[in-house]
Amino acid sequence: MKKEDTVKLISAEGFEFVIDKKAAMVSQTIRNMLTSPGSFAETEHGEVTFPEISTTILEKICQYFYWSLQYASGKETEFHIEPELTLELMMAANYLHT
Amino acid sequence: MESFLVRMCIEAATESAAAVEKWRRQRRTLESMPSHLAEALLRHLLRRRLLFPSLLEVFKYSVEEIDLRGESCVDAEWMAYLGAFRYLRSIILADCNRINNSALWSITGMANLKEVDLSRCSKVTDAGIRHLLSVPALEKLCISETGVTADGVAGLASLTNLFMLDLGGLPVTDSALSSLQVLKKLKHLELWGSEISNEGAVLLKTFPSLSSLNLAWTNVTNLPNLSSLAYLNMSNCTIHSLFEGEGHKACLEKLVLSGVTMTNVSEAFQYVETSKLCFLDLSSSSLQSFSFLHSMSALTNLNLCDTALVDDSIEHIAYIGANLRYLNLSHTKVTSEGIGALAGHVPNLEIVLLSGTHIDDTAVSYISVMPSLKAINLSKTNVKGLIHQESDVSDGIPTFAALQNLSHLERLDLEEIHIKDAALHPLTNLGRLSYLSLRSVSLTDASLYHVSSALKLVYLGVRDAVLTDSGLNCFIPPPTLEVLDLRGCWLLTKDALSLFSHKHPQIEIRHELIETLDKRNFQYPSTSCTTTKNSQHKRRQGKPSTSPLRSDEIFLDQRLKYSREELLALQFSSATVSPSTHQGNPRP
Numbered sequence: 282m283k284k285e286d287t288v289k290l291i292s293a294e295g296f297e298f299v300i301d302k303k304a305a306m307v308s309q310t311i312r313n314m315l316t317s318p319g320s321f322a323e324t325e326h327g328e329v330t331f332p333e334i335s336t337t338i339l340e341k342i343c344q345y346f347y348w349s350l351q352y353a354s355g356k357e358t359e360f361h362i363e364p365e366l367t368l369e370l371m372m373a374a375n376y377l378h379t
Numbered sequence: 380m381e382s383f384l385v386r387m388c389i390e391a392a393t394e395s396a397a398a399v400e401k402w403r404r405q406r407r408t409l410e411s412m413p414s415h416l417a418e419a420l421l422r423h424l425l426r427r428r429l430l431f432p433s434l435l436e437v438f439k440y441s442v443e444e445i446d447l448r449g450e451s452c453v454d455a456e457w458m459a460y461l462g463a464f465r466y467l468r469s470i471i472l473a474d475c476n477r478i479n480n481s482a483l484w485s486i487t488g489m490a491n492l493k494e495v496d497l498s499r500c501s502k503v504t505d506a507g508i509r510h511l512l513s514v515p516a517l518e519k520l521c522i523s524e525t526g527v528t529a530d531g532v533a534g535l536a537s538l539t540n541l542f543m544l545d546l547g548g549l550p551v552t553d554s555a556l557s558s559l560q561v562l563k564k565l566k567h568l569e570l571w572g573s574e575i576s577n578e579g580a581v582l583l584k585t586f587p588s589l590s591s592l593n594l595a596w597t598n599v600t601n602l603p604n605l606s607s608l609a610y611l612n613m614s615n616c617t618i619h620s621l622f623e624g625e626g627h628k629a630c631l632e633k634l635v636l637s638g639v640t641m642t643n644v645s646e647a648f649q650y651v652e653t654s655k656l657c658f659l660d661l662s663s664s665s666l667q668s669f670s671f672l673h674s675m676s677a678l679t680n681l682n683l684c685d686t687a688l689v690d691d692s693i694e695h696i697a698y699i700g701a702n703l704r705y706l707n708l709s710h711t712k713v714t715s716e717g718i719g720a721l722a723g724h725v726p727n728l729e730i731v732l733l734s735g736t737h738i739d740d741t742a743v744s745y746i747s748v749m750p751s752l753k754a755i756n757l758s759k760t761n762v763k764g765l766i767h768q769e770s771d772v773s774d775g776i777p778t779f780a781a782l783q784n785l786s787h788l789e790r791l792d793l794e795e796i797h798i799k800d801a802a803l804h805p806l807t808n809l810g811r812l813s814y815l816s817l818r819s820v821s822l823t824d825a826s827l828y829h830v831s832s833a834l835k836l837v838y839l840g841v842r843d844a845v846l847t848d849s850g851l852n853c854f855i856p857p858p859t860l861e862v863l864d865l866r867g868c869w870l871l872t873k874d875a876l877s878l879f880s881h882k883h884p885q886i887e888i889r890h891e892l893i894e895t896l897d898k899r900n901f902q903y904p905s906t907s908c909t910t911t912k913n914s915q916h917k918r919r920q921g922k923p924s925t926s927p928l929r930s931d932e933i934f935l936d937q938r939l940k941y942s943r944e945e946l947l948a949l950q951f952s953s954a955t956v957s958p959s960t961h962q963g964n965p966r967p
Contacts, residue, residue, distance in 0.1 A: 349383075364398035371389065372411075375381075375382065378382055
């Protein structure tokens with residue numbers, strides 16, 4: 282996979298998730314960061330840091346991005362959300378517009 | 380709007396009482412939650428019957444608005460928790476019949492509270508209102524149909540930030556109103572059913588920003604000039620004069636005078652500035668003459684239902700017809716001739732209601748030249764749908780064919796008219812028709828056959844008709860159909876109806892032999908319609924199962940036990956074996 286096709290999402294604890302750009306674009310917020318004109322650090326390095334989102338939640342978010350792509354292409358599987366994660370995930374999803 | 384993942388999270392968080400237990404101790408997260416998310420979560424908990432007083436505490440720092448309208452469980456204990464909500468701006472408690480004076484004690488001194496709705500909380504009296512007086516920021520207060528007296532109302536004078544005050548159905552007297560004169564910010568005032576008289580009405584002039592006023596069912600006959608008024612409701616009053624007096628005239632936009640008695644119409648309207656008036660309701664009023672309409676050229680909505688209107692007065696409506704969008708002439712003495720006088724003068728008319736009039740089929744051709752029509756009601760008229768010519772021995776010419784000129788027509792009501800199958804044939808060519816309501820004992824299976832080619836229908840009613848099982852069986856419903864109303868079709872059997880709903884599960888059938896189920900039961904087959912009793916049950920059980928084989932559970936409604944697919948599968952196989960599935964209709 283070429284570097285320009287991926288983005289690196291960094292959690293509050295500093296864990297790095299490298300995912301397809303296409304998947305990350307599911308989030309309106311990330312899409313805006315990566316495509317906005319001007320030379321934001323995010324646009325240049327393909328790296329976004331989320332100091333408010335914990336590793337567990339960011340992992341779940343990444344899973345959701347891929348699930349969402351599948352869902353959009355017609356593959357209807359269940360996306361299970363553990364009740365413990367619902368609140369934080371909800372707030373992260375709200376922030377990411379996804 | 381909430382995003383997709385947010386919605387999924389809320390669904391998961393409110394899946395069951397066990398799920399709630401998993402997150403309710405995440406205190407810091409709950410405290411930092413944006414208010415719109417917290418409110419959406421709370422709404423879902425309420426809808427799923429998972430909310431109880433002590434759980435409210437977790438929303439203490441996040442929720443700003445709460446709507447508990449009609450929740451009969453809301454009592455003093457709930458209020459005690461709500462009183463601790465730090466940033467609460469709005470609380471709706473309308474129809475919460477367990478709210479009493481002591482329950483309201485909890486909201487004393489809430490600094491951010493701007494809106495309180497206690498409509499129809501009949502246990503709330505003057506003592507309860509006194510608790511509200513310590514809420515200085517209050518802007519909107521609804522206490523209609525509570526136990527508050529004139530004294531309690533007079534006490535509201537200290538809430539000087541009020542701009543909306545609903546005192547409907549309370550015994551407000553002139554002197555109580557005079558003590559409210561200090562409320563200079565008041566814009567919206569409801570005084571229907573109060574004891575206000577003409578003397579009290581004079582005091583209304585002292586509210587400089589009053590724009591909306593409801594004086595229905597009062598003894599007020601003369602209303603002074605209220606220059607800021609845009610909306611006035613004086614239904615069921617006797618009116619002598621409106622807005623008589625000096626100064627700038629009110630530019631009324633909406634006037635509701637349903638059921639009024641007017642001794643002299645021209646005198647009553649003499650001082651009313653009508654150039655901006657767009658909404659006028661005079662239904663059931665005692666009017667005889669309608670020449671006053673001439674000055675109301677901005678009217679878009681006109682309701683003259685149940686008045687003494689005759690054909691001669693139609694010219695006054697035609698005169699101002701250019702802007703009309705809604706016209707209700709139901710139960711008047713208008714005939715086809717009158718409709719003829721209207722045709723050509725109402726280019727923008729979208730809705731025309733003519734039920735209960737003496738119009739006949741000639742009116743249909745007049746109606747068909749009103750180009751913008753979207754909805755027509757011809758129920759209970761002399762329209763038959765067929766015109767017989769003297770020389771003609773056949774069935775006659777179907778008149779509804781003329782309606783094909785109306786390219787926007789979406790809704791047609793043809794109930795309780797003497798209509799035959801043959802008259803319906805032209806209706807199938809109405810490209811946009813989505814709502815068709817028929818009710819006649821002379822309709823047969825042929826009607827169903829005709830309408831099956833009306834491809835945009837969403838609602839179809841064929842009531843009281845002589846439909847047979849085989850007719851229903853052959854009926855191929857339009858693909859968009861959602862509701863099929865067959866009430867009163869006495870020849871149909873239960874078997875035929877359930878066979879039809881089995882074939883077309885997306886259609887809701889209404890018939891005496893079909894028990895209607897709430898659609899929501901199926902969206903949340905496991906948890907939605909649970910009462911408090913069996914939600915406790917589920918808390919013990921953990922995640923509820925939808926398996927039909929579980930025999931140790933007690934379900935209040937047997938249908939809740941099964942998912943929809945299971946019901947459909949069981950429908951025929953078990954009807955003879957198990958009495959418990961006997962009532963299991965597969966469709967809501």
